[in-house]
Structure formats: structure tokens, C-alpha cells
Amino acid sequence: MKIWLDGGLKDIESARVSVFDHGLTVGDGIFETVKAVDGRPFALTRHLDRLTRSARGLGLPDPDLDEVRRACAAVLEANPMPLGRLRLTYTGGHGPLGSDRGEHGPTLVVALGGTTRRPDSTAVITVPWTRNERGALTGLKTTSYAENVVALARAREQGASEALFGNTVGQLCEGTGSNVFVVLDGELHTPPLASGCLAGITRALVVEWAGAKETDLPLDVLERAEEVFLTSTLRDVQAVHRVDERELPGAPGPVTAKAMRIFDERAGADLDP
Numbered sequence: 001m002k003i004w005l006d007g008g009l010k011d012i013e014s015a016r017v018s019v020f021d022h023g024l025t026v027g028d029g030i031f032e033t034v035k036a037v038d039g040r041p042f043a044l045t046r047h048l049d050r051l052t053r054s055a056r057g058l059g060l061p062d063p064d065l066d067e068v069r070r071a072c073a074a075v076l077e078a079n080p081m082p083l084g085r086l087r088l089t090y091t092g093g094h095g096p097l098g099s100d101r102g103e104h105g106p107t108l109v110v111a112l113g114g115t116t117r118r119p120d121s122t123a124v125i126t127v128p129w130t131r132n133e134r135g136a137l138t139g140l141k142t143t144s145y146a147e148n149v150v151a152l153a154r155a156r157e158q159g160a161s162e163a164l165f166g167n168t169v170g171q172l173c174e175g176t177g178s179n180v181f182v183v184l185d186g187e188l189h190t191p192p193l194a195s196g197c198l199a200g201i202t203r204a205l206v207v208e209w210a211g212a213k214e215t216d217l218p219l220d221v222l223e224r225a226e227e228v229f230l231t232s233t234l235r236d237v238q239a240v241h242r243v244d245e246r247e248l249p250g251a252p253g254p255v256t257a258k259a260m261r262i263f264d265e266r267a268g269a270d271l272d273p
């Protein structure tokens with residue numbers, strides 16, 4: 001396996017970052033997960049836009065997008081696989097211990113892992129912890145993901161594959177690594193970005209292609225929604241067949257099935273929509 005580090009390809013065994021890299025010591029970093037189909041990245045331009053937005057939000061220098069594109073192409077070429085997940089990590093770099101920014105410029109790592117197509121439907125739980133819709137990191141894809149790790153572990157313990165958060169004012173927000181959509185009276189809704197959710201790229205495509213409305217939704221909408229589904233780079237559109245104790249028999253329901261179909265058709269036709 002070859003990864004990109006310090007401006008070039010390296011064998012994974014010899015690639016080294018400092019133990020004082022602030023991405024490691026204080027979570028001062030950002031990332032993107034990009035799907036790659038037959039060695040070609042999906043929606044790369046949107047991912048690079050979000051990488052830049054996240055960098056600016058964190059006060060990191062803008063990433064050199066030409067280098068990032070070259071890195072993605074080189075890593076994909078060096079590690080052929082039918083369905084892959086590129087992982088772009090960009091940190092504040094290394095420096096003295098403490099919470100200041102690293103002193104030696106940012107670190108860029110581009111790695112690739114394999115992945116498989118997810119099942120058509122899954123179970124989710126809700127967790128009692130809240131997303132802060134007004135935090136300094138809200139909406140940024142930072143490497144400070146420990147809260148998501150804890151919530152996902154709770155979901156796994158309960159036989160689910162995702163945990164959904166509400167925000168501090170009791171509205172539905174998002175999952176640990178996905179956005180959420182619900183069907184109410186036959187209409188498709190998803191929480192607005194002001195709920196504190198990440199501006200998911202799959203979410204944006206589904207809003208655009210399937211005509212979903214961005215609506216403030218109370219968390220208990222999950223007790224009455226006719227259908228629920230998740231979106232993310234690795235799930236695409238995935239129906240939900242259980243939320244906590246509530247079963248949603250027949251998932252994917254008609255609205256979800258239509259969104260899945262539209263997404264598969266459009267995403268398959270254009271790798272950089």
C-alpha cells in the first residue's frame with residue numbers, strides 16, 4: 001500500500017508523521033472521505049471545496065488543491081481496487097506540546113482503503129448527547145471525531161450501524177458520519193445546515209436531485225416519520241428499517257426507493273457532479 005505524505009508517494013511501512021503532530025495531540029486537523037469507483041474519485045471538486053472551507057474555519061492555511069488532486073490520482077493509480085475510500089487528512093502540523101498551532105506547516109496525508117457497497121437498509125439508534133449548532137467547529141469536517149466514535153460504539157452495541165444526534169434545542173441533526181432524511185405525508189425533508197449538521201455532499205445531491213426540503217424537525221419526528229434514510233459518501237442513500245425500538249417495516253419505502261434510484265442513476269452517470 002502506498003500513501004501520499006510530504007509531497008510524494010511513500011510505502012505505508014516507511015511513512016512517518018511526528019508524534020507531536022497537532023492532528024494527533026489536539027485534533028487540530030480536517031479530513032475528507034472520497035469514494036473512488038474503478039480508480040476514479042466521485043464528486044472530488046465538492047470534497048475539495050469542503051476541505052478548503054474546513055481549513056478556513058479552523059484557521060489552517062488553504063490546502064494546495066493541485067497537490068491534493070495529484071496526490072489522489074497517484075494514490076489511486078498505485079493501489080488499484082474496484083471500490084475504494086480515499087482518506088485525505090490535513091493537520092496543523094507538528095510543534096511543541098500545547099494547544100497552539102504546529103510550527104512546521106501543515107501535514108497532508110492521502111491514503112486509500114477498500115470498501116464495499118452497504119446493505120439497502122440498516123438500523124439506527126438515537127443518542128442522548130447533543131450536537132452544538134453554534135460551536136466553533138460546527139459544520140467543519142475536523143479530525144475531532146471522538147464524540148462520534150463514542151456514539152457509534154453505542155450504536156454497534158445495540159445492533160445498529162449509526163447513531164443520530166439531536167441539537168441543543170431538541171431538533172434532529174445528523175448521524176456520526178451521515179445526514180438524515182425523513183418522509184412526512186409523502187414529502188421528503190432533511191434538517192437545515194443551521195441544525196448544526198455537516199454539509200454532506202450526498203445530502204446536497206439528494207436535496208438537488210430528489211427535491212427534498214430543508215426543514216427544522218423535532219427529534220421525535222423519528223417516532224412518526226413514514227420513512228427514514230441516511231446519506232453519506234460510503235452509504236450513498238441507505239434506508240432505515242429500525243429507529244431505537246421502532247420498526248419501519250417495508251424499508252426502503254417508496255420515497256426512499258425513488259431517491260436511491262435517482263441517486264444511483266445520476267451518480268453513476270457523472271463522477272464529478
Ligand code: PLP
Nearest residue numbers: 177178179198200201202232233
Ligand atoms: N455528517 C458527518 C458528521 C459526517 O462525518 C459525514 C461524512 O463522513 C456526513 C454527515 C456525510 O457527508 P458526505 O455525504 O459528504 O459523506
